[in-house]
Amino acid sequence: MIAHPSVLSSLAPNGRLRAVINLGNPILARRDAGSGLPFGVSVDLASELARRLSVEAEFLLVEKAADSVAAVNEGRADVGFFAVDPARGAEIAFTAPYLLIEGAYLVRDESPLQANEEVDRAGLRVAVGKGSAYDLFLSRELKAAEIVRAPSSPDVVPAFLEQGLEVAAGVKQQLEMDAARLPGLRLLPGRFMVIRQAMGTAKAAGQQAADHVAAFVEAMKASDFVAQALQRHGIDGVTVAPAA
Known part of the structure; x- marks a missing residue:
């Protein structure tokens, strides 16, 4: 070249x-x-x-x-x-x-949510990094759930925990690492988007x-x-x- x-x-x-x-x-x-x-x-x-x-x-x-x-x-x-x-x-x-990177949802162990399709419900709040690919995608796709924007992607799980939100959305690998180091968290199976x-x-x-x-x-x-x-x-x- x-x-x-x-x-x-x-x-x-x-x-x-x-x-x-x-x-x-x-x-x-x-x-x-x-x-x-x-x-x-x-x-x-x-x-x-x-x-x-x-x-x-x-x-x-x-x-x-x-x-x-x-x-x-x-x-x-x-x-x-x-x-x-x-x-x-x-x-x-x-x-x-x-x-190609997978986007995933993180919830607490006691959450009733079991599938990605269950997230878009009234009364559920989803943490995303402001301006991230997940923010842009979910802003178009989610019709009932509320999006809560953290300052950046690394701030998503802290915001999810500190504000008592129902769901965190982000890079699957990062959320897997968060779930491994923080007790009481799990990922929903599969993915909600491919980046x-x-x-x-x-x-x-x-x-x-x-x-x-x-x-x-x-x-x-x-x-x-x-x-x-x-x-x-x-x-x-x-x-x-x-x-x-």
């Missing part, structure tokens, strides 16, 4: 690739406790794209998905990593997904830039780069998306 000069000027207009990294999704990125530096699948992909463009990667670290969207929309980042959602598509050009995790650029960067990143993602899936990154970072329970 050789970048046309116009692609390079669109993707790295400042001579470096500015990638926004959302630390609110531990499947994609985390912060090293010692160095404070980010690591994870999204960091690896951004670094590899920068390497192929022959520029340095610069990371903008955020804690919320909504902040990732804002960083690209406002021109503070050149590329980002997002759950594909039509509400975000007005200004961002998404690639095909590189990962298509993709890279994205601002539409203002142009179609050539979007096409280049889209081709890059396909190459990373085909070469097993994504699968190897998952293995390297110890991420289980997610699926590399099929070729576009």
Whole structure:
């Protein structure tokens, strides 16, 4: 993949690739406790794209998905990593997904809820991270249950517990870890959605830039780069998306 000069000027207009990294999704990125530096699948992909463009990667670290969207929309980042959602598509050009992640519900052991389909009932309150893929999806899908928005995805389970809410919604793996470390919690079987995790650029960067990143993602899936990154970072329970 050789970048046309116009692609390079669109993707790295400042001579470096500015990638926004959302630390609110531990499947994609985390912060090293010692160095404070980010690591994870999204960091690896951004670094590899920068390497192929022959520029340095610069990371903008955020804690919320909504902040990732804002960083690209406002021109503070050149590329980002997002759950594909039509509400975000007005200004961002998404690639095909590189990962498929399951969204799940968490309840207390004594909850009468036994299935995902039972959640959308009047009187039930569902905690979600504000601006997350789950917030956007459930805001469209839930007709009777009330959505309670926590400041970010990592705040969902604390808000669920502190406010005495009936359901928490989020990344299945994160909720599984919460249920394992906190007594009296369980996940409802299965999933309520599949999140298509993709890279994205601002539409203002142009179609050539979007096409280049889209081709890059396909190459990373085909070469097993994504699968190897998952293995390297110890991420289980997610699926590399099929070729576009």
